[in-house]
Amino acid sequence: MGDETLAAVERELDAQIRTGSARFGELGADHRRLWTAVSEALRGGKRLRPHLLLVTHEGLGGTRTAAAARTAAAVELLHTAFVIHDDVIDGDHLRRGRLNVSGAFAGEAREGHLPEPSVQRYADAAGILAGDLALMTATRMIATCGVEQEIIGRLLDLLDEAVHTSATGELADVRFGLGLELEPVVGATVRVAALKTASYSFELPLRVAAVLADAPPATVAALGEIGHCLGVGFQLLDDLLGVFGDESRTGKSALSDLREGKATALIAHARSTPSWTALDGLVGDRRLDRSGAARARAALTECGARDAVQDLADHYLDRALRIALRSRLSTTLADALTDLVDDIRTTATDALVPVPDVGEEAS
Numbered sequence: 001m002g003d004e005t006l007a008a009v010e011r012e013l014d015a016q017i018r019t020g021s022a023r024f025g026e027l028g029a030d031h032r033r034l035w036t037a038v039s040e041a042l043r044g045g046k047r048l049r050p051h052l053l054l055v056t057h058e059g060l061g062g063t064r065t066a067a068a069a070r071t072a073a074a075v076e077l078l079h080t081a082f083v084i085h086d087d088v089i090d091g092d093h094l095r096r097g098r099l100n101v102s103g104a105f106a107g108e109a110r111e112g113h114l115p116e117p118s119v120q121r122y123a124d125a126a127g128i129l130a131g132d133l134a135l136m137t138a139t140r141m142i143a144t145c146g147v148e149q150e151i152i153g154r155l156l157d158l159l160d161e162a163v164h165t166s167a168t169g170e171l172a173d174v175r176f177g178l179g180l181e182l183e184p185v186v187g188a189t190v191r192v193a194a195l196k197t198a199s200y201s202f203e204l205p206l207r208v209a210a211v212l213a214d215a216p217p218a219t220v221a222a223l224g225e226i227g228h229c230l231g232v233g234f235q236l237l238d239d240l241l242g243v244f245g246d247e248s249r250t251g252k253s254a255l256s257d258l259r260e261g262k263a264t265a266l267i268a269h270a271r272s273t274p275s276w277t278a279l280d281g282l283v284g285d286r287r288l289d290r291s292g293a294a295r296a297r298a299a300l301t302e303c304g305a306r307d308a309v310q311d312l313a314d315h316y317l318d319r320a321l322r323i324a325l326r327s328r329l330s331t332t333l334a335d336a337l338t339d340l341v342d343d344i345r346t347t348a349t350d351a352l353v354p355v356p357d358v359g360e361e362a363s
Contacts, residue, residue, distance in 0.1 A: 037126065049075045053072040057212055060330065061330070081134035188268070202231035233315075233341075242256070242262070266306065270283075270305040275299045321337065
């Protein structure tokens with residue numbers, strides 16, 4: 001797949017931004033604020049999901065190039081909507097080292113000298129509404145992608161399934177984080193990763209591409225399985241990066257997951273070991289400093305949690321490739337999936353840092 005194909009995705013996204021911006025005159029400043037925030041949230045990014053959709057469509061011999069580019073752009077907008085909403089749910093005002101949608105609106109509220117509870121309410125409202133606009137736009141793009149009505153119906157079914165599944169996973173993640181459920185075991189955290197991440201980030205683009213390429217049902221189903229495994233493996237590595245990542249490479253804090261006590265496979269594994277005694281007072285401590293984080297990382301390594309999660313991620317990524325081989329996909333598509341797995345692994349490996357001595361990190 002050449003750069004020209006991804007450029008078509010960017011053109012689709014730019015066209016949607018212009019269409020939304022055309023409403024400014026009618027709807028006024030508040031709509032301008034929301035839609036500009038969506039536009040900013042769309043900036044940058046690796047376009048992983050559009051890339052996956054397009055290479056799969058091409059690898060299956062698909063010929064609906066324009067529709068593939070439009071639906072790939074829609075999947076990116078869906079991702080943007082979920083990211084905006086996720087930041088509201090997590091109470092985060094930064095993403096990749098810069099203000100996110102909620103953070104930008106919080107800043108506006110503070111400039112108006114509002115009290116902090118009002119600042120948070122305004123920021124949350126803006127994040128919810130901006131995410132809703134992105135979600136609605138993504139849906140409309142798929143519904144107007146220019147293919148036969150029967151195909152559009154199948155695509156909308158896939159979108160509907162992905163939204164319901166991801167929402168279910170998001171709520172389960174919040175329940176675990178708040179302690180509303182029993183402390184999750186590793187299997188439960190893997191299920192959340194499958195629901196919250198794999199469903200829309202990997203399964204959806206793979207299955208959409210297959211439908212657009214008129215692939216047989218068995219291929220659509222196989223690609224769904226592959227997407228499930230890719231997504232779980234990707235999320236497990238992302239959870240490792242949330243604790244052991246080099247912040248200059250990942251663009252996110254290596255403290256926030258520990259401070260939040262996020263219910264990941266890493267933490268679930270540690271809870272099942274004697275080392276949890278040393279970790280219990282560190283994980284979930286909102287005031288955790290770098291010295292405490294260093295002790296937590298050392299304990300997570302010594303108890304085997306880091307290696308266990310790495311091994312589990314490798315298991316799911318390897319399984320994705322085995323399913324691809326078993327499904328007898330084209331060489332082009334099999335090679336593209338192999339390259340994707342290699343890229344996921346390399347990116348994570350390059351960004352993971354060895355655990356230093358506690359004293360070294362604390363200094």
